[in-house]
Amino acid sequence: MIPERFQWLLALNPLSALIEVFRYVVVPNRSVDWNSLGISAAITECFSSRVWAYFKGTEKAIGGPV
Numbered sequence: 001m002i003p004e005r006f007q008w009l010l011a012l013n014p015l016s017a018l019i020e021v022f023r024y025v026v027v028p029n030r031s032v033d034w035n036s037l038g039i040s041a042a043i044t045e046c047f048s049s050r051v052w053a054y055f056k057g058t059e060k061a062i063g064g065p066v
Helices: 004-010 014-026 034-058
Strands: none
Touching: 014 034
């Protein structure tokens, strides 16, 4: 449904690759797009590490364990 010129934007959404992989499992007529799954994993890891670093920096201010 998304035009071909905007397909690269879809790869920036971490959930889009997981949804596509689920579709491939349910309807196995296509192969898994490993590139988009890898991009999704990299973006998720980047966000997770940044959120963890932010939390560790503000942990004392929000009342977490020291």
